[in-house]
Every structure is written in structure tokens, then in C-alpha cells.
Amino acid sequence: MTFEIAERWFERKRIDDDITLIWEPHVDPLGRCNIWHVRGSETDLLVDTGMGVAELKPAIEDLFGHGVIAFATHTHFDHVGSLHEFENRIVGVHEAPIMEEADNRFSLYREDMDPDVVKCIEDSGYQISECLIDALPCAGYDARAYKVEPAKPTRVVDEGDEISIGNRRFEVMHLPGHSPGSIGLWEADTGTLFSGDAAYDGPLLDMLPESDIADYCRTMERLMELPVTVVHAGHDPSFGRERLVAMCRDYLEKRASH
Ligand SMILES: [Zn+2]
Numbered sequence: 525m526t527f528e529i530a531e532r533w534f535e536r537k538r539i540d541d542d543i544t545l546i547w548e549p550h551v552d553p554l555g556r557c558n559i560w561h562v563r564g565s566e567t568d569l570l571v572d573t574g575m576g577v578a579e580l581k582p583a584i585e586d587l588f589g590h591g592v593i594a595f596a597t598h599t600h601f602d603h604v605g606s607l608h609e610f611e612n613r614i615v616g617v618h619e620a621p622i623m624e625e626a627d628n629r630f631s632l633y634r635e636d637m638d639p640d641v642v643k644c645i646e647d648s649g650y651q652i653s654e655c656l657i658d659a660l661p662c663a664g665y666d667a668r669a670y671k672v673e674p675a676k677p678t679r680v681v682d683e684g685d686e687i688s689i690g691n692r693r694f695e696v697m698h699l700p701g702h703s704p705g706s707i708g709l710w711e712a713d714t715g716t717l718f719s720g721d722a723a724y725d726g727p728l729l730d731m732l733p734e735s736d737i738a739d740y741c742r743t744m745e746r747l748m749e750l751p752v753t754v755v756h757a758g759h760d761p762s763f764g765r766e767r768l769v770a771m772c773r774d775y776l777e778k779r780a781s782h
Contacts, residue, residue, distance in 0.1 A: 527667075530659040533578035534559075536587075542692070543756070546584055548574055550659040553726075553759070554650045555602035560718060560756050561587050564689025567612075568592040571709065571718045572758065576605020576672055577632075578661035595687070597720025597758055598706040599623050601630045601672050608675035614687065615677035616698070618705025626674040632656045632667045641732065649727030681707065694718075699747070701740025702729055715753030723747055723771055724757035730779070737779050744772040 536546045546559040551574075560571035561584065568588050573580055573596070594610035597603055599619040607613055607623065615623045631637055634652050642652060657667060681687070683698040687709065694709040699722035709718040721729065722743050730740045748769050756762045763771075 527658065527660045529663055530661060533661045534574075534580065534583045536584070539756075539762070544587055545756075546574070546580075548577070550657050550661075551575055551577070551602070552653050552656040552658070554645065554652055555656045557602040557758055558756065558760075559584075561592075562689065562692065563587070563589055564692050566590065566688075566690030569687070569689050569692075569694075570594045570610070571756070572597055572603040572720070573606035573610070575602050575656075575670075576608075577657060577665075577670065579609060580606035581609040593687070593689070595709065596623065597708065597718065597722075598703045599627055600703065600721065601627065603720070603758065604675065605672055608673040611678070613675050613677050614679045614681055615675075616696070616705045616707040617680050617682040618698075618700075619703065620677045620680045620705075622705075624674055624676050626672040628671045632670045644731040645729060648729050648731060683707075697746075699723075699743045701736055701743045703732070703734050704736065704739070706743075710750065715751055717747075717750065717752050717755045719747070719755050719757045721758040723755060723768060725760040725763050725767065725771070728771075728775060741776055741780055744775045748772040 530550050534546050535549050536544050538544050542563045544561040557572050557574055559574050562569040570592050593612040595614045599622040632655050634654050681696045685696040687694045694711050697708045697710050699706045699708045702721040706720050706722050708720055730737050752765050755768050
């Protein structure tokens, strides 16, 4: 396979006065994570950091007002690839040890992935392409050598902890199911939820080796009750309460008897 060199690795879109969405257009939808920049009065917050195929920080630092805290919703490769680039790194308590080692089960090449994991992802509704990128970030990039760099958290958080960025305050929600330590950020003042991979408007993955369907059902029951205005998810477009409730309901209908 020969790849062209991408003109730009990251794209961005301003969502409102404070929030910018950043994504990697040359990454397969399976690994194309939403990276959320939230501007705060004292510090900025970055929810997830993408694949780590290209350096994220230099590409987006023009957005940062007064420093930035990088937050990981969970430790899957597509969410924490560039976490190590940031000085301040928040990881959930249940997956902090994984981040210190870095989870490198995934290759960019389908043929090098665990066939059972490929099957479970494809059964869930994704079609994984031969390679998870369709362009190179720079000349000479070795896609075969892709790996996630370990990143020791500088702060470890759990359910109920508060993350303040000055004028905005978020509460950590433990949302297990997709992965055991998945966490979200809930801002009660605005009804904003950063949900990571606990809820997004695409094929949900609950059959990965580390997933747990019973936990996922409890997470969905909890999310259904949350008075959200908007959900900024780990993948796919943002959505409102109605869609969240329908998503949770569909999931529970499918899995509650499991
Ligand atoms: Zn994930």
C-alpha cells in the first residue's frame, strides 16, 4: 500500500464560544476519535488526544489560552495516543495503570490485529479497512511502527471528583461497560456531557475483551436519567437528550436480557 502525505493531519471546528472539536480525517472511522478543546478562564481542558500518529500539541496550541489539562476518557489507543505530549494528564483510577504501560494490542494494520477483536468490532457494525490511516502525517512515517506512548497520569480521578477550569466545573462520572474504567465529564450548569465511548451515535462496542455488558446496562440506565442538553461524544456527531435516551433504551432492549 502506498500513501500520500496529508496536507494537514488535524481538522477543527468551532462548536461554540468555548468548545472546539478536533479530529483526524485520515483515520478510519473506527479510530477517528473526537478531541474536545474547552476554553476555561484559568486553564483549558482537552478531552482525549487522538491516535498519536502525528503530534497533536503543536497542531492545536494556538487554541490554548493559559495552559491545558489533557483528560483521557479511557485508555483505548484512539483516545490517548498524544496524551504523553501534555504536561498535565488526568486519567481515571481504574485505567491509570494501563496508561503507565500503554496498551499496544492494536496495530494500524488489520492483518496484525487480534482476529477475535476484529470479528467482535465488525460484528458490532464497523468495517475495518486494511490500514487505519489512508495518508501519512509526514514523509517517511512508518505506519508499521505505530504504538501508543505510555503516559503517567499527573492526576488520577474517580466518580464524583471535580475538575475545574476556572469558570467551568465538571464532575467525573464512572461509566464502565465499553471499558472498565471509562469516565465521562458532566457539567451540571450547562447540561453538557463529555461521554467518551460510553455513548456515541454509532455502533457501540461492548464485546471487546475488556468490555462488560452488565456494567454497560447500568451505565445506560444512569445516562438515561441525566438531564443533558448536549452530549459531546468520543466519536461521531454530538446529540441531545432525546437521542441519548433513545440510544440507552435501544441498548437496554438489546442487552438487558443478556
Ligand atoms: Zn474505546
